[in-house]
Amino acid sequence: MNQQIFEKVSVITSYNHEKNQAIPYKIRWRLREYFIKKLSYHHKMRQGRDLFHIFHVTDGNLDFKLHFNTEDLTWILEEVSDGNTD
Amino acid sequence: MEIPINKAPPTVMHIDLNSCFATIEQQAHPGLRGKPLVIAAYPTPGGCILAPSIEAKKLGIKTGMRVREAQVIYPKIIVRDPDPVLVRDVHKKFRKICEDYSPYIVPKSIDEVVMNFAGVPAFKKGLKNIGMEIKKRFRSEIGEWISCNVGISTNRFLAKLAASLHKPDGLDIIDYQNLKSIYSNIKLTDLNGINIRFEARLNSAGISNPLEFFLAKESVLRKQIFKSIVGHYWYLRLRGYEVDDFESYRKSFGQDYALAKKTNDINELKKIIMKLCEKMGRRLRASGNCAYGIHLGLVYSDWSFWHHGHKFKCPAFTTSELFSKIMIIFNRQTVRKIVSKVAISCFELKPLSDITLSLFENDVEKRRKVSIAVDKINDRYGEYVIAPAIIIDMKNTILDRIAFGKI
Numbered sequence: 001m002n003q004q005i006f007e008k009v010s011v012i013t014s015y016n017h018e019k020n021q022a023i024p025y026k027i028r029w030r031l032r033e034y035f036i037k038k039l040s041y042h043h044k045m046r047q048g049r050d051l052f053h054i055f056h057v058t059d060g061n062l063d064f065k066l067h068f069n070t071e072d073l074t075w076i077l078e079e080v081s082d083g084n085t086d
Numbered sequence: 087m088e089i090p091i092n093k094a095p096p097t098v099m100h101i102d103l104n105s106c107f108a109t110i111e112q113q114a115h116p117g118l119r120g121k122p123l124v125i126a127a128y129p130t131p132g133g134c135i136l137a138p139s140i141e142a143k144k145l146g147i148k149t150g151m152r153v154r155e156a157q158v159i160y161p162k163i164i165v166r167d168p169d170p171v172l173v174r175d176v177h178k179k180f181r182k183i184c185e186d187y188s189p190y191i192v193p194k195s196i197d198e199v200v201m202n203f204a205g206v207p208a209f210k211k212g213l214k215n216i217g218m219e220i221k222k223r224f225r226s227e228i229g230e231w232i233s234c235n236v237g238i239s240t241n242r243f244l245a246k247l248a249a250s251l252h253k254p255d256g257l258d259i260i261d262y263q264n265l266k267s268i269y270s271n272i273k274l275t276d277l278n279g280i281n282i283r284f285e286a287r288l289n290s291a292g293i294s295n296p297l298e299f300f301l302a303k304e305s306v307l308r309k310q311i312f313k314s315i316v317g318h319y320w321y322l323r324l325r326g327y328e329v330d331d332f333e334s335y336r337k338s339f340g341q342d343y344a345l346a347k348k349t350n351d352i353n354e355l356k357k358i359i360m361k362l363c364e365k366m367g368r369r370l371r372a373s374g375n376c377a378y379g380i381h382l383g384l385v386y387s388d389w390s391f392w393h394h395g396h397k398f399k400c401p402a403f404t405t406s407e408l409f410s411k412i413m414i415i416f417n418r419q420t421v422r423k424i425v426s427k428v429a430i431s432c433f434e435l436k437p438l439s440d441i442t443l444s445l446f447e448n449d450v451e452k453r454r455k456v457s458i459a460v461d462k463i464n465d466r467y468g469e470y471v472i473a474p475a476i477i478i479d480m481k482n483t484i485l486d487r488i489a490f491g492k493i
Contacts (some may be wrong), residue, residue: 002166041114041229043175048468054171056114063115083117085162086129 002081005029011066011075024057024066029077034059054078088304091262092240092326097204099188099213100237100245101220103180104254106197107137107168110176113229114169123164126153136168140254179228187216200242202331213238217257240326246278262326269296269324287311300324336373340381340431341366348387348426355425359416360409361477362430364470367405370432371461376401376441377432380408382415385427394418397434401441404457405474408432 010028015021027034040063041056053068065079103109107125112118122142126133131154138147138156142163147156156163177196184191190202203209208216217236224232237249239260248258251268260268274285274296291311293299299320308317319329341362349355370377380402381395394415402408412430444450460472470477 038116040116041172043172045171045175048464048471049466050468058116061117063117065114081115081117083115083119083121083164085164 001084001086002079004079005077007077009066009075009077011068024055027057027059027064027066027077034062034064036064089322089325089327091265093262094240094326096213096238096240096245096259096261097202097209098239098242098245098328099201099203099217100239100242100249101180101184101199101201101217102235102237102246102249103176103197104233104235105137105140105143106176107173108139108142109232110173110229111166111169112139113176113231114172118164118166119231121164122147122160122162123166124153124156125168126165127168129153129165129167131157133165176228176232180224183220183223183227187220198246200245214257214259221255221257241323241328242330243278243323244326247272247276250276250278260326265326266297266300269300272296274299296324337435338379338381338431338433339366339369339373339377339435340429342383342427342429344427345425348424350422350424355416355428356413357476358428359412359430360405360474362428363408363412364405364473364477366430366432367403367408367457368461368464370408370435371403371458373435374438375435376403376438377408377435378402379432379434380411380415381431381433382412383427383429383431384419384425385429387424387426390423392419393429395433400444401436402432403438403454406453409474 007029011024012026013022014025016023021039023039024036026036036057037060038058039055040058043054045052045054051070053070055066055068057064057066061082063081063083064077067076067078068074069076108123111123111125118139120141121139122145123139124135124142124147125137126135128134131152133153135147135149135151135153135156137149142156142160145160147159147163153165156165173196177193181191181193181199184199184201187208188201188203188206190204190206192200194200203213203216217238221234221236224234233255235249235253235255236257237245237247237251237260238258239245239248244260244265247268248260249256251258274280274288274294275282277296277299280288288294288299288311291302291306293302293311302311302321304318304321306317307321308315311317312320322329343358343362345358378401379395379397381393383391383393385391396411396415398411402411438454463472464470
């Protein structure tokens with residue numbers, strides 16, 4: 001099931017200076033915490049002059065699509081998917 | 087005239103991402119990996135499948151099928167919308183990796199590039215080694231689920247054929263040594279550019295497989311089968327000579343939209359046409375051209391089709407100029423039926439700088455400048471920050487899509 005969420009979430013990120021890579025480490029959404037196991041894909045997107053970083057991450061059970069707005073430094077949980085049929 | 091097989095060393099490489107849209111979706115969503123998945127233009131039962139995953143292809147689900155047909159084959163099929171931003175990002179990374187090996191790169195579509203290694207220092211490494219290295223880099227730099235097919239040959243046609251021989255994740259070389267054996271193991275429709283109609287034409291001349299096609303005389307192909315220079319091109323193409331290395335120029339811009347809710351309400355249709363004009367106009371203006379020709383096509387709910395094109399004396403450049411010209415054509419319909427699809431295009435493009443100014447309309451230049459300024463604002467602050475008032479309430483109608491063969 002794939003669900004569009006578009007809610008602000010709390011995110012802790014970790015930065016690895018050797019790989020020069022920032023990855024969300026933990027998400028807090030609707031009073032539950034999800035520990036991120038893997039970054040599946042990261043890309044950037046522009047809407048006008050606003051730059052967004054989009055992180056596709058997984059905690060092993062659920063896949064999350066996170067939106068980081070570099071203009072106002074907010075994290076939006078855009079989508080959650082469990083990989084099953086809708 | 088008989089020409090031998092091209093015995094030159096292969097210098098053309100064709101790279102094709104496997105099940106592009108679906109594989110990229112599986113890369114971004116690990117929960118979808120290993121499962122039959124289709125990417126459809128719309129996730130509704132009538133939505134057209136743009137890309138089935140490798141697992142779905144194994145079940146017999148093909149590109150172009152409807153979602154409901156795929157659901158008949160496999161009821162638990164996962165259906166997803168395309169994510170153009172994600173796919174374009176993968177394309178950029180894919181292209182960047184290829185650029186490390188050759189400067190002569192031509193993207194053929196969002197998931198295909200052709201590289202030429204003639205006279206390129208990397209050629210010394212060997213194209214097979216380069217192909218293997220590119221495959222590895224795709225996995226490490228784009229994502230571990232991304233695989234591609236690599237085809238190597240002396241021309242683009244044979245390189246593409248080589249890339250289609252062992253899917254997924256294959257690497258094949260076609261040269262003068264194995265050319266005949268490859269032709270004897272495939273069907274005519276496996277050749278790029280030959281579909282059922284050309285197949286029927288070849289069959290009627292007694293050619294039933296690619297080997298016979300290859301062995302056919304040039305005069306037979308040119309005079310009897312294709313009845314044009316196309317026959318000569320096929321003769322060369324099949325022997326490994328390059329005939330497809332030409333640059334094509336854009337002659338038109340177009341947009342279309344299949345209506346979610348079919349209607350004959352003029353106000354609703356005006357809104358859709360305006361939004362299509364805005365999208366088309368943005369592309370037209372970004373190219374620095376204006377258009378003398380306008381075309382409108384309408385598909386009605388009874389599947390009948392009406393279309394009309396017209397060349398105007400004054401060129402269209404701004405969205406409102408395009409819109410007003412399209413509405414002139416729209417009003418030429420003799421019967422107003424319920425519309426299910428709208429397609430607009432503009433043609434006869436000329437650079438804006440070459441246009442003669444009108445003696446009678448004073449503010450044309452001003453309106454065009456305003457239009458360019460509005461585009462700049464939208465580029466900076468986001469699409470539709472400034473937009474025609476008529477489309478203000480339809481932000482999510484007419485979504486961004488990647489057209490076949492485009493980027």
